[in-house]
Amino acid sequence: MILVTGATGTVGRALVGHLTALGAPVRAATRRPDRARLPGGVDVVGADLGEPDSLAAALRGVRKVFLLSDGPDIPRHDANLAAAAARAGAEAVVKLSSGRAADPDADDPVARWHRAGEQAVQDSGLAWTFLRPMGFMSNTLAWAGTIRAARTVRAPFAAGRVSVIDPADIAAVAARALTEPGHDGRAHLLTGPQALTPGEMTTILADVLGTPLAFTEIPPHAARRALLDHGLRPETADAVMALRAASLEPFAATITPAVQQLTGRAATPFRAWAERHREQFTEEPGGEPGGEPGAEPGAEPGRG
Numbered sequence: 001m002i003l004v005t006g007a008t009g010t011v012g013r014a015l016v017g018h019l020t021a022l023g024a025p026v027r028a029a030t031r032r033p034d035r036a037r038l039p040g041g042v043d044v045v046g047a048d049l050g051e052p053d054s055l056a057a058a059l060r061g062v063r064k065v066f067l068l069s070d071g072p073d074i075p076r077h078d079a080n081l082a083a084a085a086a087r088a089g090a091e092a093v094v095k096l097s098s099g100r101a102a103d104p105d106a107d108d109p110v111a112r113w114h115r116a117g118e119q120a121v122q123d124s125g126l127a128w129t130f131l132r133p134m135g136f137m138s139n140t141l142a143w144a145g146t147i148r149a150a151r152t153v154r155a156p157f158a159a160g161r162v163s164v165i166d167p168a169d170i171a172a173v174a175a176r177a178l179t180e181p182g183h184d185g186r187a188h189l190l191t192g193p194q195a196l197t198p199g200e201m202t203t204i205l206a207d208v209l210g211t212p213l214a215f216t217e218i219p220p221h222a223a224r225r226a227l228l229d230h231g232l233r234p235e236t237a238d239a240v241m242a243l244r245a246a247s248l249e250p251f252a253a254t255i256t257p258a259v260q261q262l263t264g265r266a267a268t269p270f271r272a273w274a275e276r277h278r279e280q281f282t283e284e285p286g287g288e289p290g291g292e293p294g295a296e297p298g299a300e301p302g303r304g
C-alpha cells in the first residue's frame with residue numbers, strides 16, 4: 001500500500017492518478033475525506049500531519065509514503081510523519097521538497113523549512129528520496145483574476161528567470177520513485193525545459209489565450225501587501241517574497257535533465273502546460289473543491 005499525503009492538492013492529485021493507472025494500491029490522506037473527490041478504488045482516509053494519532057491509523061499496512069507538507073509547519077509535520085511511518089513499519093518516504101533546498105547559498109525560510117523536513121526524514125532511519133522542484137507552472141493561475149478583469153499580469157522581479165516545472169511532471173517522477181527500485185538515498189532537482197521571466201510567460205499565455213496581455217512590474221512591497229490582503233500570515237508572506245526575490249539569482253534558472261531521465265519523457269514546456277489549462281484563465285472559478293487548485297493567492301513561479 002502506498003500512502004499519498006497532500007492527495008487533494010496540485011501534485012498529490014496527479015500522483016494518485018498515476019498510481020491508480022499503474023494499478024498500485026493507493027491510500028489518500030486528506031483532512032476532509034468528504035470533499036476529496038478522488039477516483040473510485042482509492043482508499044481515502046482522514047489524516048492531519050499535525051495530529052500524530054491520525055497518522056498511525058493512516059499508515060497501517062503502508063510500505064511507501066509520499067510526503068507533502070507546506071508552510072512553516074513543514075519541519076514539525078515531516079517529523080510527525082517520519083516518526084509515525086517508522087513506528088508503523090513502513091519502508092520508504094518520498095518527500096516533495098523544494099529546489100530551494102538544493103541551492104547551497106539559499107537561506108530563505110522555505111529552504112530552511114524543507115531542509116529541516118528532509119533531515120527529519122533521514123533521522124527516521126527509513127529509506128528516502130527527495131524531489132526538489134523549481135517553481136510550479138501552476139503558480140501562474142494566480143494571474144487569472146487580473147487576466148480576466150484587465151488583460152494584465154502584475155508581478156514583481158520582472159528580470160527573475162525560473163526554470164518552471166509542470167506539477168504533472170513532478171507527479172510522474174514521484175510515481176516512478178514510489179513504484180520502482182533505485183531511488184533510495186537520492187535527491188532529484190526537478191526543472192522544466194526553459195527558464196522564463198514573468199514577462200515571457202505572459203507573452204506565451206497571451207498567445208495561447210489568443211488575446212493581448214500587458215505585463216506590469218510591481219514593487220516588492222506592493223506584492224507583499226497583496227499577499228497579506230489575501231490572508232497570508234506575515235511569516236508566510238515573507239517566505240513567498242524571499243522566494244520571489246530568489247528568482248533573480250542564477251540558481252533559479254538551472255535546467256536539469258532529471259524529468260527526462262526519470263520518466264523517459266521530456267519535461268513539459270510552459271506553452272503545453274498553458275494549453276492544457278486554458279479554461280482556468282478564461283472561466284470564473286466555480287468554487288468546487290479539488291480539480292487543480294493552482295496557487296494560493298498571489299503565488300508566483302518563483303515559489304518553491
Ligand SMILES: NC(=O)c1ccc[n+]([C@@H]2O[C@H](COP(=O)([O-])OP(=O)(O)OC[C@H]3O[C@@H](n4cnc5c(N)ncnc54)[C@H](OP(=O)(O)O)[C@@H]3O)[C@@H](O)[C@H]2O)c1
Binds near residue numbers: 006
Ligand atoms: N508552488 C511552487 O512553486 C512550489 C515549488 C517547489 C516546491 N513546492 C512545494 O510543494 C508543496 C505544495 O505542493 P502542492 O502545490 O501540490 O500543494 P497544494 O496544492 O497547496 O495542496 C496542499 C495539500 O496539503 C494538504 N494539507 C494541508 N495541510 C495539511 C495537514 N495539516 N495535514 C494533512 N494534509 C494537509 C491539503 O489537503 P487537505 O486540505 O485535503 O487536507 C492539500 O492536499 C510544498 O511543500 C511547497 O513548498 C512548491
